[in-house]
Amino acid sequence: MKNLLITTVAAVVLEMSAFSSYGFEREYVKRAVLSKEQEKVVIALVQKRGIKKIAKIYTYNVYPTAARGIRVKGAEQVKGREVSFKVLNVTYKKWFHPGSAPRKGDLQMGDFWAGKPGTQKQTILKVDKKEYRAGSVQGISIEECESILGLFLAGEYNHGPGVNEKSLNQIDWSNPNGFRKRGDTISVGFPHKNAGSGFFDLQIKLDGKQLTINQMFQAVP
Known part of the structure; x- marks a missing residue:
């Protein structure tokens, strides 16, 4: 178990190197502030889901419940007046609804998991x-x-x-x-x-x- 944990952490650190030269915007609500270590796991998970460059990570309250969520926005692609970018919703077990678990097809790293990213247009x-x-x-x-x-x-x-x-x-x-x-x-x-x-x-x-x-x-x- 210990060796598995070390391997997982090492993988996260390696995957972080791809993002080390990029900054991104953070917008966290008071009850859902990611630590630097948690951000590393989220970023590694996002990369595994195909988003190579992050523009923004933000958290939000899932009203009227006490749950909180995480959303990651990828780099924008601009064509004329149309802007498109990938969006990935990430679940953190300790912040979400009690008893929640990854669904079939979700990718999990530690207490974080995510489905497939979607595309949003503006x-x-x-x-x-x-x-x-x-x-x-x-x-x-x-x-x-x-x-x-x-x-x-x-x-x-x-x-x-x-x-x-x-x-x-x-x-x-x-x-x-x-x-x-x-x-x-x-x-x-x-x-x-x-x-x-x-x-x-x-x-x-x-x-x-x-x-x-x-x-x-x-x-x-």
């Missing part, structure tokens, strides 16, 4: 010479999205009587989750300013440069 929006990323754009042009985002960023919008103005101050306008248009109905999603605190879905109307928020739905963890 759309680049340009407002006042700055770039923003939208998680999804459906049924609406990029130009319309940029116009809407620009008005939100500038605070140039009105809202209906049923919209809580205090809640609007909690929205992170710089990180749109997505834009959707069906018929004349436009929906826009944004996260809360505080990571892990939920998100907002806005039903809006755009008439030229007049932007009105008709309804707002807030998802609270």
